[in-house]
Amino acid sequence: MEKFTVLNGIVAPLDRANVDTDAIIPKQFLKSIKRSGFGPNLFDAWRYQDVGEPGMDNTKRPLNPDFVLNQPRYKGASILLARKNFGCGSSREHAPWALVDYGFRAVIAPSFADIFYNNCFKNGLLPIVLTEMRIDHLFNEVNAFPGYKLTIDLERQMVITPDGATQIAFDVDAHRKHCLLNGLDDIGLSLRHADKIRAFEARRRTEQPWLFG
Amino acid sequence: MPQTLYDKLWASHVVHAEDDGTALLYIDRHLVHEVTSPQAFEGLRLAGRKPWRIDSIVATADHNTPTTDWNEGIKDPISRLQVETLDANIREFGAKVYFPFLDRRQGIVHVIGPEQGATLPGMTVVCGDSHTSTHGAFACLAHGIGTSEVEHVLATQCLVQKKMQNMLVSVEGPLARGVTAKDVALAIIGRIGTAGGTASAIEFAGSSIRALSMEGRMTLCNMAIEAGARAGMVAVDDVTIAYLKGRTFAPTGENWNRAVAYWRTLTSDDGAQFDRVVRLDARDISPQVTWGTSPEMVVPVDGRVPDPEKEKDPTRREGMERALIYMGLKPNTRIEDIRLDKVFIGSCTNSRIEDLRAAAAMVRGKRVASNVRLALVVPGSGLVKAQAEQEGLDRVFRESGFQWREPGCSMCLAMNADRLEAGERCASTSNRNFEGRQGAGGRTHLVSPAMAAGAAIAGHFVDVRNWK
Numbered sequence: 001m002e003k004f005t006v007l008n009g010i011v012a013p014l015d016r017a018n019v020d021t022d023a024i025i026p027k028q029f030l031k032s033i034k035r036s037g038f039g040p041n042l043f044d045a046w047r048y049q050d051v052g053e054p055g056m057d058n059t060k061r062p063l064n065p066d067f068v069l070n071q072p073r074y075k076g077a078s079i080l081l082a083r084k085n086f087g088c089g090s091s092r093e094h095a096p097w098a099l100v101d102y103g104f105r106a107v108i109a110p111s112f113a114d115i116f117y118n119n120c121f122k123n124g125l126l127p128i129v130l131t132e133m134r135i136d137h138l139f140n141e142v143n144a145f146p147g148y149k150l151t152i153d154l155e156r157q158m159v160i161t162p163d164g165a166t167q168i169a170f171d172v173d174a175h176r177k178h179c180l181l182n183g184l185d186d187i188g189l190s191l192r193h194a195d196k197i198r199a200f201e202a203r204r205r206t207e208q209p210w211l212f213g
Numbered sequence: 214m215p216q217t218l219y220d221k222l223w224a225s226h227v228v229h230a231e232d233d234g235t236a237l238l239y240i241d242r243h244l245v246h247e248v249t250s251p252q253a254f255e256g257l258r259l260a261g262r263k264p265w266r267i268d269s270i271v272a273t274a275d276h277n278t279p280t281t282d283w284n285e286g287i288k289d290p291i292s293r294l295q296v297e298t299l300d301a302n303i304r305e306f307g308a309k310v311y312f313p314f315l316d317r318r319q320g321i322v323h324v325i326g327p328e329q330g331a332t333l334p335g336m337t338v339v340c341g342d343s344h345t346s347t348h349g350a351f352a353c354l355a356h357g358i359g360t361s362e363v364e365h366v367l368a369t370q371c372l373v374q375k376k377m378q379n380m381l382v383s384v385e386g387p388l389a390r391g392v393t394a395k396d397v398a399l400a401i402i403g404r405i406g407t408a409g410g411t412a413s414a415i416e417f418a419g420s421s422i423r424a425l426s427m428e429g430r431m432t433l434c435n436m437a438i439e440a441g442a443r444a445g446m447v448a449v450d451d452v453t454i455a456y457l458k459g460r461t462f463a464p465t466g467e468n469w470n471r472a473v474a475y476w477r478t479l480t481s482d483d484g485a486q487f488d489r490v491v492r493l494d495a496r497d498i499s500p501q502v503t504w505g506t507s508p509e510m511v512v513p514v515d516g517r518v519p520d521p522e523k524e525k526d527p528t529r530r531e532g533m534e535r536a537l538i539y540m541g542l543k544p545n546t547r548i549e550d551i552r553l554d555k556v557f558i559g560s561c562t563n564s565r566i567e568d569l570r571a572a573a574a575m576v577r578g579k580r581v582a583s584n585v586r587l588a589l590v591v592p593g594s595g596l597v598k599a600q601a602e603q604e605g606l607d608r609v610f611r612e613s614g615f616q617w618r619e620p621g622c623s624m625c626l627a628m629n630a631d632r633l634e635a636g637e638r639c640a641s642t643s644n645r646n647f648e649g650r651q652g653a654g655g656r657t658h659l660v661s662p663a664m665a666a667g668a669a670i671a672g673h674f675v676d677v678r679n680w681k
Contacts, residue, residue, distance in 0.1 A: 020645075031289075085408040
């Protein structure tokens, strides 16, 4: 997993609540057996004017000029500003895969759906929860200033505005932060407790033998 | 200290806990399907790892499988590759049991787990699918996980988790005739919203819930994720135990007795504390119909499509306006005046035998309306299909003009050939009415099986409480 330390990037605003993972990456692209290449189909139904199917040359498809990511000022955005309950619905990890493949490294929203939130951390994508008031303010700023950038410092747990004047603290749990900062995959970390897992399992096998075999 | 059911399930699976509360949680049952597992198996392979405990794995192919012409195989080459990849991965790594495409016990992963007795009370159950919450009906801690976590469970038999909050949703009183578990689920989501259960495990309790069959409880827990809660659950009672007895993978003999004695303890203690409590009166619950593009956009069948102008919150109002445009609906339209193009009865929410019986009872001796161009019944599993055929339900559906299909996820998410075309309007017993969920541009109204069946016959929504 790619490390996340300090990110400075263009912010793209996606001004709708309850963005579900079906919208982030529609089901027809879930037929892939790979974990890369989903970026061109991120928000596919909103982004293009035709219906996308796997195997299409996406560079030749007609873009929806009204969709925010198609506006030139948000080209190269690496921070997505979103509304509440972002990532609700299906558990598909293809959603964070698509966001990362597109170039996003952070999503800022007032709230996230649990499974999506969890999946982000496994892929070097930082989900940041800020208050609705802060988010409203950021939407105003992004809309007012083309090329608006934020800096996100994970070590210090701060979102910093372009002029450096405002530093907004955010929460992230210690284990996830550690994994992101160091680019660690947690299978290796968990396997340090292999003996404990084996001991737990042995006891369980005695107490509830019907769960085994 | 008195514990909730969730407290008990959590505590009995903690292998190791860090100071910040992050825990390694032991996983008893790992359900695997073709869509969210290929990258996880590939990850194992690349790291030179093996599954920790093969006998925890129950696998099937369900999302991509066709519901017609099984003798012709899977025509879509990309879908076929994904299903064949699962075949190959199970061959290479192993499983307790695998129900591949064409097996007579194949079906939707959340239907076959309980059906086989592979879902047992007190288990932790995970699957790379958000509707894993279904299994909480058996007093399991069951929830969806992402593909990285699928790999993590394969490699370590554990998940890295933090404890969720305890939420109680209590429903008291008898449900009216024609009001089902699906309506209860939708009414709850209508009340608390699609983020109402975020960061919580919901226990469903109260006399209305205890009166539900296991099928009904599965429908309810299935929809917990649509209320934002990864896990939903119902305490063990006689209904749970009667359902499990004699199932293929349920314990037998002395183990059965020991298991039942333990299972009986899987209830919330008197005086257990919940972080949040929501109470509903069953008498207030009517048959429900969603009108928008989120399950919380729901009204009673005798209601009307709401008017965004009456919504004060600007984000909500914009969401409503966008939903109405997408759905092709005008504010204040009577729900019963909404006409349908297609009807889908199936999905992990409502494809079990009880669901099919309820739908069949509505349509017996009647004909699908002429404006409904496709009415589909997709049983949840091969065994559900066989049972329904034994009861003659397939004939009832066929004679009414429904198509009787092979089992699978089908038009719930339209990964196979079953889908809505742009602009088509569907009464669906599935779980999500998101934009494009059942096909690009398709318009989904979520309802119970009886409501979907009634709508197929009438050609528009009807209040099943008045059905003759």
